[in-house]
Amino acid sequence: MGFPSDFIDRVRDSSDIIEVISQYVSLKKRGANFLGLCPFHNEKTPSFSVSPSKAIYKCFGCGAAGNVFTFIMQREKMLFPESVEFLAKRIGLDVPQTATPEQRTRRDRLYAAANHGHKFFREHFKKNPLALKYLESRSFTAELAEKMEIGYAPDTWDEFTKSLKGGHKEMVTAGLLREKEGRYYDYFRSRLIFPIKDLSGRVCAFGGRYLGTEDEPAKYLNSPETPIYNKGSLLYNIAQSREAVRDAGFIYLVEGYTDLLRLLTCGIDNCAAGLGTALTPQQARLIRRYTEKVALLYDGDDAGRQAAIKGARILMRAGLEAEIISLPEDHDPDSFLLKNGREGLEKIPRLPLLAFQLKLARGDVSDRRVREKLALEMLESALSFHGEMKRSLAIETISEMLSIPVQALTGEFKKLLRQQTLERESDDVTPDILEFAPVEVPERDLLRILLSDPASGEDVYTTMNPDILSNPMLKNIFITMKSLFLKGQLPDVHILLNEFDDPAVKNFIADSALWEMPADRDILLTDAQSKLREFARKRITAALKQQIKEAASKGEDYSEIQKKLKIVINAKEI
Numbered sequence: 047m048g049f050p051s052d053f054i055d056r057v058r059d060s061s062d063i064i065e066v067i068s069q070y071v072s073l074k075k076r077g078a079n080f081l082g083l084c085p086f087h088n089e090k091t092p093s094f095s096v097s098p099s100k101a102i103y104k105c106f107g108c109g110a111a112g113n114v115f116t117f118i119m120q121r122e123k124m125l126f127p128e129s130v131e132f133l134a135k136r137i138g139l140d141v142p143q144t145a146t147p148e149q150r151t152r153r154d155r156l157y158a159a160a161n162h163g164h165k166f167f168r169e170h171f172k173k174n175p176l177a178l179k180y181l182e183s184r185s186f187t188a189e190l191a192e193k194m195e196i197g198y199a200p201d202t203w204d205e206f207t208k209s210l211k212g213g214h215k216e217m218v219t220a221g222l223l224r225e226k227e228g229r230y231y232d233y234f235r236s237r238l239i240f241p242i243k244d245l246s247g248r249v250c251a252f253g254g255r256y257l258g259t260e261d262e263p264a265k266y267l268n269s270p271e272t273p274i275y276n277k278g279s280l281l282y283n284i285a286q287s288r289e290a291v292r293d294a295g296f297i298y299l300v301e302g303y304t305d306l307l308r309l310l311t312c313g314i315d316n317c318a319a320g321l322g323t324a325l326t327p328q329q330a331r332l333i334r335r336y337t338e339k340v341a342l343l344y345d346g347d348d349a350g351r352q353a354a355i356k357g358a359r360i361l362m363r364a365g366l367e368a369e370i371i372s373l374p375e376d377h378d379p380d381s382f383l384l385k386n387g388r389e390g391l392e393k394i395p396r397l398p399l400l401a402f403q404l405k406l407a408r409g410d411v412s413d414r415r416v417r418e419k420l421a422l423e424m425l426e427s428a429l430s431f432h433g434e435m436k437r438s439l440a441i442e443t444i445s446e447m448l449s450i451p452v453q454a455l456t457g458e459f460k461k462l463l464r465q466q467t468l469e470r471e472s473d474d475v476t477p478d479i480l481e482f483a484p485v486e487v488p489e490r491d492l493l494r495i496l497l498s499d500p501a502s503g504e505d506v507y508t509t510m511n512p513d514i515l516s517n518p519m520l521k522n523i524f525i526t527m528k529s530l531f532l533k534g535q536l537p538d539v540h541i542l543l544n545e546f547d548d549p550a551v552k553n554f555i556a557d558s559a560l561w562e563m564p565a566d567r568d569i570l571l572t573d574a575q576s577k578l579r580e581f582a583r584k585r586i587t588a589a590l591k592q593q594i595k596e597a598a599s600k601g602e603d604y605s606e607i608q609k610k611l612k613i614v615i616n617a618k619e620i
């Protein structure tokens with residue numbers, strides 16, 4: 047499908063895997079390999095290993111594994127041909143036009159659609175004074191609207207639809223049109239439009255605030271999820287704030303578009319906002335790419351405070367340092383900044399999670415029941431601390447804050463921990479780490495040798511019957527290797543990684559390729575093969591004996607089966 051294989055090889059060979067992955071993960075050299083925090087699961091100690099010589103990566107924590115293409119596919123949510131194109135462009139290679147238009151431009155077309163929408167909304171913002179008037183009524187300036195490229199969706203059902211010459215279906219996919227009974231109409235109507243940009247700064251979605259006078263419509267409407275937009279893994283303004291975040295050493299996280307606009311108005315550029323959902327672990331990992339420190343600036347009401355506690359836990363679980371700015375109850379970030387400015391905000395202490403929870407406990411902490419309830423909530427927060435030491439320090443802090451003995455707290459904490467472990471296990475987030483039955487160990491050894499040195503397997507591909515393998519996954523890999531070899535292709539790790547979609551298979555392939563080949567490789571190979579034949583012989587023998595038994599019990603002739611059995615027992619090769 048798509049590109050000629052020599053082009054794919056060229057892209058892979060010219061892409062430095064360390065350099066590519068370093069754009070997403072900070073890697074440190076460790077021996078022959080590089081090590082970093084896995085971008086595919088939450089961890090505090092690095093178990094994500096990249097081998098520059100084999101040009102593959104593997105996470106020993108979650109089992110994610112692959113090469114430079116699979117990495118880009120997973121990180122950038124791309125299909126294989128798209129990842130090839132992405133990397134080719136990166137190293138300045140001309141992309142041959144052999145991919146089908148469908149494969150080549152699906153995402154490009156969606157970006158073009160979003161871009162068309164963006165232009166349309168901008169034009170109407172300039173045409174219609176209503177939107178700017180609204181912004182000015184909330185003390186936002188025209189300059190800010192210009193800087194944030196704010197748009198306006200006019201108060202009609204089909205203005206945008208009419209602006210299109212075709213490609214309506216695409217616009218539905220891009221989340222700009224709705225379709226009902228074969229008719230199309232605008233997704234956004236009578237709304238102030240905030241363009242949402244992805245990490246490369248391309249507009250990929252929109253958020254719209256209703257400006258009309260009807261009662262029904264939701265105040266905020268966001269683009270639906272599309273192939274180029276996943277609201278749980280992006281944040282508003284994150285790409286634009288990159289440098290300011292680096293300079294400040296932390297990021298302000300707010301919940302709404304107007305909160306964010308207000309921060310910008312006050313000259314605070316190191317900020318990002320959620321996209322209408324509660325903070326997700328993916329968003330926490332996204333932030334971790336830019337900074338390790340987050341100041342949560344949520345509404346001062348009860349809902350805002352609870353959201354801040356949950357948000358802080360998620361950030362801490364992702365290994366980030368989280369602090370909460372506790373606003374007065376009747377304020378949101380926008381109203382507070384409008385009244386008190388940047389100075390007022392900077393005067394409010396940023397509280398660590400436990401201190402914030404203590405501050406919130408309005409009930410009298412001398413009341414035993416209040417204290418018990420609070421202790422449990424704080425212990426739940428302590429679960430998001432990383433490592434034994436931080437957790438026991440957290441428990442000590444809670445003990446001091448609430449005058450409850452450490453021992454009692456530790457007992458409760460262990461209960462919570464067990465509960466969490468049970469929940470995690472049922473979540474089943476990590477792919478199975480492969481376990482091999484003793485009978486399969488030589489099968490694994492054989493495949494490992496072939497995968498770490500595909501050229502060494504000539505004999506094996508030509509002589510070994512795949513049926514000799516009992517593990518279905520290994521058998522499947524071997525069949526694929528064999529057929530590639532018979533077609534005259536060297537079944538190397540990169541070709542194989544592209545052949546399989548199953549993460550468990552990818553994991554095994556990458557793992558094997560990273561395996562340090564022992565010096566006695568040839569002995570191991572012969573040994574594995576002879577063991578396999580022995581196992582196969584036993585399997586076949588047992589099956590034939592069973593057939594004989596059955597035939598005998600039915601009084602049937604089993605001399606033919608017996609002959610076969612003799613041959614198997616005496617045979618040198620299976």
Ligand SMILES: [Zn+2]
Pocket residue numbers: 084085086087094105106107108109110
């Ligand atoms: Zn991982």
